[in-house]
Amino acid sequence: MNNTISSVCLPKTYTYDVEGQRVLVALTGNPFNYDPQTLYSLAARRNKKRGFLFVSKVLGKHVPVNPYVPLLAGINLGAHFIEKIHGVHQVDVQAVVEAVKKNEQTKEVYARVISQPRFVLPRETLFIGFAETATGLGHAVFSLFDNAHYLHTTRDKIPMLQPALDFNEVHSHAVNHLCYPENPELLKTSKTVVLIDDEITTGNTALNIIRAIHEQYAIKDYVVLSLLDWRTKDNRGNFRKMEELLCLKIRTLSLLEGEIDVSGSSYHEQSPQNLTTDTENRESFQVIVEEQLLNLQEVVSVFSVDVNGQESASPYLKVTGRFGLSSREDQDTLPLAREIGENLKPHRAGGKTLCLGTGEFMYFPMLISAFMGEGISYHATTRSPIYPFPKPGYGIQNAFTFPCPDDEGISYYVYNIPLNYYDELYVFLEREVSLERLQPMLRVFSQLGIPRLSLVIASPVSRKTEKR
Template identity: 45%
Template sequence: MAARINKKRSFLFVSKVLGKHIPVNPYTPLLSGAALALLLYREMNGEAAYDSMMDRLLDQAVQGMIHPEYAEAAYHDLLEARLVLPERVLFIGFAETATALGHSMYNMFAAGASYIHTTREDIPQLASVVSFEEEHSHAVDHLCYALNAELLSGEEPIVLVDDEITTGNTAINTIRDIQSKFPRKEYVVASLLDWRSDSNIQAYRNLEQELGIRIRALSLLQGTIEVTGTPQLNLVESGSHTSAATEAPVIITYVQDGLERLNVTSADSLGEINASPYLRQSGRFGVESQDNRQLDQGIAQVASQLRALREGATALVLGVGEFMYLPMRIAAEMGEGVKYQSSTRSPIHPDRRPDYGVHSAAAYPSAGDPGISNYIYNVDPGRYDDIFVLLERDVPRRRIEPMTDILKRLAGNKVHLVILAPDTEEGGLAG
């Protein structure tokens, strides 16, 4: 655990399998979503359909999460199982932490699935089909931009995916909003951790009675918690980020991925517009099973190019905020010695105690919105030869420099700022 700098919630579970606050083997967070997919498969097909092969796959997934040396083989075995649910299912991942978790859970199913993640990006040209608040968060507004109007309008079950459930209020708020616009009979709430109290669990039952629906909860670990003490409200940066004697060069590379783009703009809290297009298949705008092959091809194409840029034995691949799943998948295909994690907007107090989850922290204004602080945790100088930062879309150079100024004091060799692009581009990151 770690102290969260938030008046609404003073603690944070620092996951070793999520790929957010701690660098991990990239197959580990992919397996965490896969394990949830297996639990859903058992829940929807019944125990009779959950044979010895499925028991073996779940055991492999768990062993792969615990022992990273088995993670890659376990992940590919699960993909090769080609699981299909008995009916169509829509998966919704919660921004920002569970965007990759939801995508990796959805991706385990070979057909009949669709996925979208919520976002806090303001895209003026699009209307959010559902909106809700995450009450304990420092960033409460969740938006959902579904390009396909049919994505939420059916009667299929919706699976809400989050990294942890503490009170269950976020899921309740989401279900209320969806049910008021796109009513259906069944919801599933899937999470790595479920810490709901008896009264929180009863709140689900009460909502079922009120709305005439069924809510099922799935998790890898369930229990109860009690936290006491005074919240830590001031971020104290670790001094390790300024101790490097030399600074690594920053190399800017535009990498062709062959994927589709969506020509819409974003607006930040300062009123500035970014006209750079978004990735169509990131998950923010909705994807379906038939999109997976093209996405797999794009990921392999990028990973091949980045593998060729590696010069050292160790590398760190960084996703940025909500943009987690594609960098995670790309990192998994970049060879040995690669770890993955993402920057985050969650402010956490660092401490060097061995039993504490966040040992170092660096804060900087977000490239997407300088009015929002982002953080990089648990990366010490010289730990990785090469650091690759993957951006979904172009941003002005002046906006990314606060992040790269930190990273060039952490990388042992080079910092690669990688901008995904539909075609080879030159002269970006201007301004």
Template identity: 45%
Template sequence: MAARINKKRSFLFVSRVLGKHIPVNPYTPLLGGAALALLLYREMNGGAADTDSMEKLLEQAVDGLIDPSRAEEAYRALLSARLVLPRPVVFIGFAETATALGHSMYNIFADHASYIHTTREDIPEMEPVVSFEEEHSHAVDHLVYALNTGMLSGEEPVVLVDDEITTGNTAINTIRDIQSKFPRREYVVASLLDWRSERNIQAYRELEEELGIRITALSLLQGSIEVTGTPLLDAAAGNGQLACASEVPVVTTYVADGLERLEVSSADSYGEVNHSPYLKLSGRFGMESCDNQLLDEGAARIAARLCKLRESSNALVMGVGEFMYLPMRVAAEMGEGISYQSSTRSPIYPEARPDYGVHSAEAYPSAGDPAIRNYIYNIAPGQYGDIFVLLERDVPRSRIEPMTDVLKSLAGNKVHLIILGARQETEAACP
């Protein structure tokens, strides 16, 4: 655990599975979502599922989550099972931490699945079809922008995916908003960790009775927690580890991934607009099972290009904020010696001691919105030779420099700023 710098909630579980606060084998977070998918498959099929086969796959998944060296084998075994749900299901991943978790859970199904993740991005050209608040968060607003609004208007079960459930209030707020606009009978709340108290569990039952719905909770680990103490409210920009660190070159590369773009813009807290297009199949705007192969092919193209740029045996691939899944998939295609992590907007107090989850923290203004601070946790200077940071869309160089300034003091050899897009591929050193 670690101390969250947040008056509403003083603690945070630092996951060894998500690839958010700790660098991980990229197959580990992919396997976390796949294991949840297996639980859902077993739940929805009931007695019709091949019990022996399911138990074997689940046991293999758990072994892979415990031992990262087995994660790839377990993940590929689940993919090759080609699971198909008995009826269509809509998956919704919660930003920012569970965008990749929700995507990896959805992706394990060969058909009958659709996926979208919530976002905190302000996209002026679009109206959100769902909005709700995460009451304990440092960033409370969640928006759902669906290109196909029909994906939520049917009677399909909705699966809400989050990394952890502590009170369950976020899921309750989401269900209320969806039910008021797109009523249905069945919801599933899936998470890696479920820490709800008996009173919180009872709140689900009361909501079921009030709305005439069924809510099923699935998790890899369930238990109870009790937290005492006073929140730490003063953020530490870092622990001084960069003071003597040397700086390495930053190289910017535009990679033509062949994936379709969506011509919409974003507005930040200051009203400044970025007209660079979004990736259509990131999950932010919705996708169907039939889209998965296109994204797989794009990930393979990006990985092949990055492998040619790689110069060190030990390298890190980074996602940025909500943009986690595709960088994670790219990292998984890059061979041995690759770790994966994403930057985050969650403020956590760092302290370098063995029994604490966050040993180091580096803060900087977000490239997408300078009013928001982003953080990189648990990376020591020189820990990785090459660091590849992937951006979904282009941003002005002045906005990305605070992040690359941090990274060039962490990398041992070179920082690669990878900007995905369909334009002619070029390569140049940052000024």
């Protein structure tokens, strides 16, 4: 993928050729002076609404990263919020930014930040991370604050619970977002809502949830945080119109902002065949498969229903924030993750270890991975289908797909795993599933040349201690 750069001051323009599409990015805001290639690359995706994707290099989703990098990216965004909204310099932001830019001193900088007291918000604030991509980012932002709650949206259907919010993300492959706060008063008592996403393109998803919250709970103060913000002037005008129409305030902050212009035909329009790399013709390797059952105490005992109507009785974890998490409760998350990571560390069998979160289960595995020692790379499976091409600068070098173990009607994708590269793989599963449902995933990983696979299961179905 070729790109060119022009201009020495904002707006800077960058041109990318993405398999038949020409994407022009004009930067209008860059408060931390990030080189765009530090934050993202581009790739072609199978989506009729938009045929390309900004592939984040600091999110821990599509690209394997040092697990401290996405944790620090969230801290960078949270510190930006503290300074711009509350006028306080709570974090050594420059050290955080330099650690992300250079991928150096990340462990030390993160340790310094988390050793400081959390920022006490002047009014009760609810942070909401968007599934599935920003569940980890949202939690990383929230981890800086006191007097706050965290809740992430979910695509899971949980019939035992009535969703407090139900809204759509029109351009996504999985459009429906649901919110299931365990405490029904959570939205009623919050004075400010902070929405966190990895990227804002039109801002319509944020406007949809703001409209839904306002209609039911009449909250008047909103902040939208994102790594990237590509809204046009018209899109930004829609935010102002909603402010005036509903008599509320919406503020937006990002690490990078600008406008994009797209020309040409997207790849799936030119060639509809499935380019997802498959492993059917590859040799299977002998793989040692082990299970690590964490048996975590704090669980939410509800069942989900997949797209075929089958129930999963395995409980969810409380610690993820899917059902709401207070700042006080979250104070136990870091020491718990550290304990688990340090317990897993002696069992590692090599110097290059890949830790893989699954779907919405991103932040807690990311945090555990950070404490498993040197040589760790972390990312997660995704629902987003993207075309792989092994060429320099292109965001997705290879791709593998298998049915989601929790829901066989949903395809999971995992990207950028080089053949014969890692010594071992740790797959983190929030909920226990049958061995039969794991087989397609295990077949894929057996053909990647990774000799050892550990399944880290956080919440076995046989748990006796459950929390409703």
